[in-house]
Amino acid sequence: MSRVHDMGGRYGDGRVKPDPEDGPVFERDWHARALAVTLAAGALGQWSLDTSRHARERLSPKDYTRFSYYEKWMAGLANLLVANGVVSRDELAGGPPEPSPLSARRLPADRVAGVLASGGPSLREGPEPRFQPGARVRTRKPAGNAQVPGGHTRLPGYAAGAVGTVILRHGCHVLPDANAHGFGEQPEPLYTVVFDAADLWSQPERAGDEVTCDLWESYLEPAS
Template identity: 65%
Template sequence: MTRIHDMGGRFGHGPVEPGQPDDPVFAQDWHGRALAVTLAAGALGQWNIDMSRHARERLCPRDYVNFSYYEKWLAGLADLLVETGVLTRDDLRGEGDDAPHPLAARRLRAEAVAGVLARGGPADRPCPAEPAFIVGQAVRAMRPAANRLVDGGHTRLPAYAAGALGYVHRVHGCHVLPDSNAHGLGEAPEPLYSVRFRAGQLWAAPEHPDDEVFLDLWQSYLVPA
């Protein structure tokens, strides 16, 4: 199953307009609040980063196209809050009760925010086995680009790379597999590789065919070439 978010290499979306050094961090005040409430809700520990990415990807295609960046964040967050039972639809409408929430003790306090942001969410893990590929080895990305564990599920293999020939540039060690983690199936760490592709391998009409694109891809996304 394809999803609207997998837009890499598509025509018709116009040029990327980079920001300027003196631009404000947030284009509108509510963008900062959207980030804050997303971080605060994530600190409750009811989902992981892969689940949150998948929630945004599952938005209705019409909404995904029309929503701005932070509107996508808030829409995905609303779905997660209801799906995990943290809030009800009545709560989101402002019609819930005012009883103390069972997760209130886990709230993210203002004085803890800087530390939480500084720590981030490392995804590297001990390797259960030696990597199957070495630096310089030719590999192909799996075709189709799909989650092999859950039909229509989350994956970090972009559709434009499916079936493309590349070369292992770096071995990053083992990292949490998003395809599993996004669906509550466990972290299932795998070796993660930086793979180098020629633009001419990825797209039919690249502006510069010999440009190189580097993708971080999990071992289960790759086969020997």
């Protein structure tokens, strides 16, 4: 079963508003601080990017739908900090800070630019790809995590069971479905697959529109 965050292709949520080209990077000052705190906490090395994404997905449906984008970030981060013993609930509530063995791993200001520039590469050595560009493939259905019920996955629900065409191969990358849950990186070949929008939605915006998804090999099988 999917979680409330899997919203792609739904009716009724309105148009996506593009960011103004000459507008501020952050709409509010605290948004920048939310990003900074998230980066600083991630540098402690207690969880992966995939784990942090799943923490946001696991927010209660009521909170997920009413929180803004960066409120989701902060709520997910707070849950991760407590669950991993980085801080206590009392500290989060404003209590006195407790000594931490992780203090030596703090991210000082003079290292931030370098950390951001290096990104989070996920390319790894792994098995040879099963599919070639031009291959017709079908996505897994249902779209959920095959290892953990209700777990993290990068296969969107709207693409479950759909037939598309491989157009690019990207080498082997960390499998989010495993890495988000502490099962190791389990790298797999990663592909870009293109779908006809009419095969995903009964009423696409325009005839001939296409949707591309970056999908791991375990999400795919040959289309019959």
